[in-house]
Amino acid sequence: MTDALDASLRLVRAQTALVKRFDASLGRLHGVSLADFTALLRLSLAPGGRMRRVDLAEALGLTASGVTRGLAPLERIGLVTRETDARDARVAYAVLTPTGRDRLADMLITAGQVSAEIFAAPPWDAQDIGTLSALLTRLGGTGLPGHGTPPP
Amino acid sequence: MTDALDASLRLVRAQTALVKRFDASLGRLHGVSLADFTALLRLSLAPGGRMRRVDLAEALGLTASGVTRGLAPLERIGLVTRETDARDARVAYAVLTPTGRDRLADMLITAGQVSAEIFAAPPWDAQDIGTLSALLTRLGGTGLPGHGTPPP
DNA sequence: GCCACCTCCTTGACTCCTCAAGCATACCGC
DNA sequence: GCGGTATGCTTGAGGAGTCAAGGAGGTGGC
Numbered sequence: 625m626t627d628a629l630d631a632s633l634r635l636v637r638a639q640t641a642l643v644k645r646f647d648a649s650l651g652r653l654h655g656v657s658l659a660d661f662t663a664l665l666r667l668s669l670a671p672g673g674r675m676r677r678v679d680l681a682e683a684l685g686l687t688a689s690g691v692t693r694g695l696a697p698l699e700r701i702g703l704v705t706r707e708t709d710a711r712d713a714r715v716a717y718a719v720l721t722p723t724g725r726d727r728l729a730d731m732l733i734t735a736g737q738v739s740a741e742i743f744a745a746p747p748w749d750a751q752d753i754g755t756l757s758a759l760l761t762r763l764g765g766t767g768l769p770g771h772g773t774p775p776p
Numbered sequence: 777m778t779d780a781l782d783a784s785l786r787l788v789r790a791q792t793a794l795v796k797r798f799d800a801s802l803g804r805l806h807g808v809s810l811a812d813f814t815a816l817l818r819l820s821l822a823p824g825g826r827m828r829r830v831d832l833a834e835a836l837g838l839t840a841s842g843v844t845r846g847l848a849p850l851e852r853i854g855l856v857t858r859e860t861d862a863r864d865a866r867v868a869y870a871v872l873t874p875t876g877r878d879r880l881a882d883m884l885i886t887a888g889q890v891s892a893e894i895f896a897a898p899p900w901d902a903q904d905i906g907t908l909s910a911l912l913t914r915l916g917g918t919g920l921p922g923h924g925t926p927p928p
Numbered sequence: 929g930c931c932a933c934c935t936c937c938t939t940g941a942c943t944c945c946t947c948a949a950g951c952a953t954a955c956c957g958c
Numbered sequence: 959g960c961g962g963t964a965t966g967c968t969t970g971a972g973g974a975g976t977c978a979a980g981g982a983g984g985t986g987g988c
Contacts, residue, residue, distance in 0.1 A: 625817075625884070628891035632794055633814060639791035640837045642784055659974075662785060665777075678936060685792045690975055692938055714936045714983050732777070739780035811944080830966060842945055844968055866953045866966045935984075943976075954965075 642742065649738045654731050659684075659694060661735060664703060664720060664728045673720030674707070680718055691718070703727055794894065801890045806883050811836075811846060813887060816855060816872060816880045825872030826859070832870055843870070855879055 646658040656664075666683050667673050675683070681691040695718055698704040703724035707717040720728070798810040808816075818835050819825050827835070833843040847870055850856040855876035859869040872880070 626888045626891060628895040629884075629888050632798070632887075632891045632894065633817075635787070635794060636791055636810070636814070637837055639788055642787060646784070657974085658788070662788070665785075676936085685789055687976065688937060689939080689977080693974070712936085712984070716937065732781075735784075736778045736781050739778060739784045742784065743780040809944090828966080839946065840967060841947080841969080845944070864954070864966085868967065930988095932987095933985085935982105937980105937982085939978100939980085941977090941979105944974090946973080947971090948969100949971105950967105950969080952965100952967085954963100956961100956963085958960095 645742060646735065646738055649734050650731060653734050654727065656698075656731065660698060661728075661731050663691075663694060663698070664724060664731070667704065667718060667720045668725060668728055673725065674717050676709075676715050677718050678715075698724070797894060798887065798890055801886050802883060805886050806879065808850075808883065812850060813880075813883050815843075815846060815850070815870075816876060816883070819856065819870060819872045820877060820880055825877060826869050828861075828867050829870050830867075850876070 643658055646661070650656050650658060650661050654661075663680065663684060666680060667675055677691050677695070678688055681688045684691070686694070695704055699706060702721055705719050705721055707719050709715040709717065795810055798813070802808050802810060802813050806813075815832065815836060818832060819827055829843050829847070830840055833840045836843070838846070847856055851858060854873055857871050857873055859871050861867040861869065
């Protein structure tokens with residue numbers, strides 16, 4: 625069991641814990657998942673709140689079909705629309721609606737709070753976030769028997 | 777967009793990339809997923825290679841039903857068996873078989889190589905793994921527009 | 929101008945996990 | 959010892975994503 629492997633496994637473990645926290649808060653307050661939020665956020669960062677679906681997939685680390693399926697509910701509830709390209713009939717754009725942008729602003733507050741809580745719980749020092757194992761041990765709970773002893 | 781939120785999203789993004797790499801290598805060479813490997817590894821760390829299923833679930837960050845479903849294929853191919861508790865008929869143990877232990881040893885080599893590659897690609901300094909954002913940016917590719925500039 | 933090939937997107941079938949429900953068993957108060 | 963509650967596990971239904979196949983549209987060689 626190398627240190628690098630240990631770090632990798634802690635990273636995986638940390639992510640599941642983290643996603644659960646975001647999903648809980650975002651779901652309760654805004655009815656969206658972390659994946660939904662991330663997609664909206666990514667769109668909001670693009671010029672015009674508008675991206676080709678294939679580029680959005682790339683940006684989110686999904687496949688094109690993942691985007692098709694993930695965006696469908698957001699289109700149904702009016703946070704995202706679909707636009708076509710005048711020059712190339714193959715491409716479809718995903719576009720953040722004004723409603724989507726408003727709702728995203730609220731979600732952003734929630735998400736900011738959640739992440740602040742996550743990094744506030746143990747004495748996180750933004751400077752000294754420390755080594756990866758220590759980091760992921762604090763973040764991810766008790767997945768594997770302790771490696772680096774967490775600071776007192 | 778706070779730094780903590782940025783870090784959280786990078787963590788999520790990094791994990792998907794990392795899992796893909798492990799799954800690819802472990803799947804190709806040993807026919808198992810990273811989740812399978814992690815379960816076997818966790819079992820191997822327990823005394824006698826033996827854990828109550830509910831404790832294994834806890835250790836892996838899954839639900840009990842996740843363990844039932846995930847272990848089923850590993851039982852079918854003989855890497856894990858099921859044992860009962862003489863004192864408490866409710867509990868079932870998951871036990872690593874000798875075959876399972878052998879196969880795990882091979883997987884461990886592969887997994888070690890994969891993690892070494894992941895942490896070797898950019899000049900990872902085990903000491904100075906650095907701040908979380910820099911870490912996850914290097915690890916996770918180009919999910920979000922750059923935050924901390926990666927070292928030259 | 930047409931044919932082969934490429935790209936963008938969606939769909940069907942599947943995997944992996946969750947939650948909720950259910951069954952079996954253990955434990956506690958009396 | 960008996961009823962009520964708590965625990966351990968499995969199962970059905972469903973969500974989120976993958977891959978492979980396929981339709982529709984663009985593009986370049988000749």
